[in-house]
Amino acid sequence: MPVREKTFVNHFAQLFGESPQSVWESPGRVNLIGDHTDYQGGFALPIAVPYSTWIAARLRPDEEIHVYSDYLHDQRVDLSLNAVSQLAKNKPLSGLLGFVVGVWDLLGVNTGANILLMSTLPVASGLSSSASLSLALLAALSDLTEHPYDAKTLIRLARQVENVYLGVESGILDPLAIVRGQRDCAIFVDALAEEGQPVAFHYAQAGKLLFIIDTRTPRTLAGSGYHERVKETQRAQDILGIPCLRFASAHDIDQLTDPVLQARTRHIVRENQRVQSTIAAAERGDWNQVNQLLWDSHQSLSRDFMVSTPVLDETVAWLQDMGVGARMTGAGFGGSVVALGDSDQYTAIESVLTRRYREQRWTLPRVLTVPRPADGLHKVL
Template sequence: MPVRAETLVNHFSQLFGEPPQSVWESPGRVNLIGDHTDYQGGFALPIAVPYSTWIAAQLRPDEEIHVYSDYLPDQRVDLPLETVSRLAQKTPLSGLLGFVVAVWDLLGVTTGANILLMSTLPVASGLSSSASLSLALLAALSDLGQRPHDAKTLIHLARQVENVYLGVESGILDPLAIVCGQRDCAIRVDALAEEGQPVSFNYAQAGKSLFIIDTRTPRTLAGSGYHERVKETKEASDILGIPCLRFASDKNIDQLTDPVLKARTRHVIGENQRVQATIEAAERGDWSRVNQLLWDSHQSLSRDFMVSTPVLDETVAWLQDMGVGARVTGAGFGGSVVALGDCEQQADIEALLIRRYQENRWALPRVLTVLRPADGLHKVL
């Protein structure tokens, strides 16, 4: 169900006895193409999606922190401010408590607060729910403290939450896409420069929709597998004597003797090229070419980078048979598939996937429709 600002304000008022001082919406993001390139200085092409973390917040006159959540009901946080510094030393942190402690510690907040979180964003499905939550908390608390940060600072703070406090070696892509998202645009992420440039990606104008298929397969190996890929690509760039694989070319692949490092490098080089090719194809309205690039990207992620799963591979294959561009998105090892098809294909896509998943006795997928790219992080009230 969509969250409405008045619903959030009313719920907050019922919980805490008065309305919030600040309300923010922090969307999730889906990466159209360009995965596992950002930590090697490469390119990616995400969009902000209309599934979000909503936060309502109010400073307290005392030093008590109270956080309620509609999507993490078992992780309600009631915390004395005096314990934040001690807890912040116990990294890596986890759960909602970890995010709260990280943000209070990073911002140096010296007072308590009442917070209500509501979300339409699926957790652990490759849509960056963690970065969305980090940015919602960072934006709201900065706003309440009358020390609002610019976009670049918020992006770096959100990355610190994950890297320093939560122990996740994530790159710049997720927070940058969420902060810089624009309606009907994708964001061309240059990870080396840590910059994002909006580019037209108006598939709605062509009668198309983006579909995010949450396969409901747990991403149990995502953390360890992600860290392993970071290590492997760094090893490849070190052997090649370059700062990162952003600077590698096809001829460099033959300089590597380890077949695993060859494959990882081949993916990063090809994926960077596919990002630019996708931007150019979308600009000229060549959506058939975009579909082909999505399929090529999935094959590379599955065969060379080995972050796919049988469920993801089959889902992409079934969609490809329908002429729908599709690929695994995010870290992989489970999670979601992103697909680009005609608007009128929505019912057929959902019916096909439900039938196929039932035949395989898999948990039924959830299909989220993105009619157009959404705006990024913004203040609502």
């Protein structure tokens, strides 16, 4: 269910006895193409989605922090500034507590606050619920303390929350996409420059609809093969003697003798090319070519980078049989599939996937739709 501003503000007042001073919406993001390229300085093409984290906040006159959230099954966090200082010394942390401690410690906030968090983002499904939550907290707290940060600093701080306080080796892609998100645009991310530029992605005008299939197979970056892939690509860049695989070429792939490192590098080189080809195809309205690029990307992630799963592979194959462009999205090892189909295909897609998942005795998927790319992180009140 969507979060409504008035209802959300009223909920905060009921919980804490007064109205919030600051309300922000922080969307999730889905990556259309370009995965596992960001930590090697490459390209990606995400969009902000109309599923988001909402935060309402008000400073307290004391040093108490009280957070209520529907994130991960109605969590509450109640602690003091002194507890924040002590917990920050025992990194990495986990759960909502880790986000709260990380943000308070990074920003150096010297007062308490009352906070309400609500989310329409499915957790651990590849839509970047964690970066969305980090940015919501960072934006609201910096706003309340009258020290608002520029976009680039917010992006850097959100990455620090995950890397330093939660122990997750995530890249720049997620926070950058959420902060730079723009309606009706995809964001062409240059991870090496740590910047993103909006590019037109008007699939709605062509009668298309973007689908996100939450396969209900949660994954956790910290406990997955994500770290292993980071280390493998670092070994490849060291062998090739280049700053990052962004600069690798087809010739460089052939110079690697280890077949695993060769496959990992091949994915990154070709995926960077696919990102640029997708932008060009969308610009000329060649959605059939976009579909082919999505299918090619998935095969590369599955075979060369080996971050897919049987559930993701089968889901993409069933959608491909329907003529729907599809690929796994995000870090992999579970999560979601992103797909581009016709605007009238929702019922057919849901029906086919429901039947197929039942035949496999898998938990039924959740099919989300993105009628058009959404705005990025923004202040509501």
